[in-house]
Amino acid sequence: MFALENGVAKITLNRPEKYNAFNREMAFRLQELLDECASNKEVRCIYLTGAGKAFCAGQDLAEVADPKGPGMNRILSEHFNPIITKLKWLEKPIVAAVNGVAAGAGANIALGCDIVVATASAHFIQAFSAIGLIPDSGGTFNLPRLIGWQKATALMMLGDKVPADEAAAMGMIYKSFRDEEFETEANAIANKLAAMPTKALGLTKLALRWSSTHTLKEQLENEDKLQQRAAATADFKEGVKAFMEKRKPFFKGE
Secondary structure, X not given: OEEEEOOEEEEEEOOHHHOOOEXXXXXXXXXXXXXXXXXXXXXXXXXXXXXXXXXXXXXXXXXXXXXXOOOHHHHHHHHHHHHHHHHHHOOOOEEEEEOOEEEOHHHHHHHOOOEEEEEOOOEEEOHHHHHOOOOOOOHHHHHHHHHOHHHHHHHHHHOOEEEHHHHHHOOOOOEEEOHHHHHHHHHHXXXXXXXXXXXXXXXXXXXXXXXXXXXXXHHHHHHHHHHHHHHOOHHHHXXXXXXXXXOOOOOOOO
């Protein structure tokens, strides 16, 4: 499901009867929606969540077992790898609002977003080892960088269920909220991001992505280049003007 309101594009994974597990149709649809969000100037922030009781249970194993299905040799290259790439390369902020269980590829898609918040009753599971697989969808890249090598290795091998408050405490996610407050708080974060200088936030994503593959000297040079791009935006001029006039800035994402 897709809705756009006040600059926030809400994408809802919508297979609640399957705990929003991905099949080929849903994977391609999410890719299409992310491309639309990238090109639509009205979109200032993306809010990704799940319908029903779960965020996402990962890959629908019925599709894997189907002899007529795409097979594991295509599921990563055609389904999940493009999704993770689009989440990381899309130069707009993406909030993962984890409303329930996030398991397997579902957990790693959430962790591939920029800001991850979860309801207190949610939990995260690196469920791959239970069925004889390795973590995919960027999990082996993102999780060690979020929580450290030792903790990530243990969670991936043991497949422990990590409650949202524990995930927040270890730095896996940004925050967890009480269930009754979750939707309000998560939406407030998305609405705040949608009102901020979108191009600067996108350039921040780019700088962070580059930081994992560059030396400090190279990253200082990268920051200089990106800062010049940010300083050339209309939102930067508005931010400085508002600061000098002691008023709240009105950013247009330009």
